[in-house]
Amino acid sequence: MTTDIQSLNLVELRNKAFELKKRLAELRFEKATGKLIDTSIPMKTKRELARILARESQVKASQGLSK
Numbered sequence: 708m709t710t711d712i713q714s715l716n717l718v719e720l721r722n723k724a725f726e727l728k729k730r731l732a733e734l735r736f737e738k739a740t741g742k743l744i745d746t747s748i749p750m751k752t753k754r755e756l757a758r759i760l761a762r763e764s765q766v767k768a769s770q771g772l773s774k
Contacts, residue, residue, distance in 0.1 A: 712759060720759055720762055724756060727752055727756040730752055731749060731753065
């Protein structure tokens with residue numbers, strides 16, 4: 708999965724981060740309503756989001772971009 712992240716450009720990374728943030732919101736809702744069966748999914752999603760955001764920072768730094 709990390710090799711997939713390495714090949715993404717900045718726009719793709721931002722889109723993926725947005726999708727993961729949206730998924731986390733859905734998971735929080737499922738947890739609150741008691742529909743979440745596998746409680747490890749939110750943690751795995753958070754880790755994936757952290758990887759995406761870290762890679763996004765690396766890409767920005769290599770391109771000399773701020774924010």
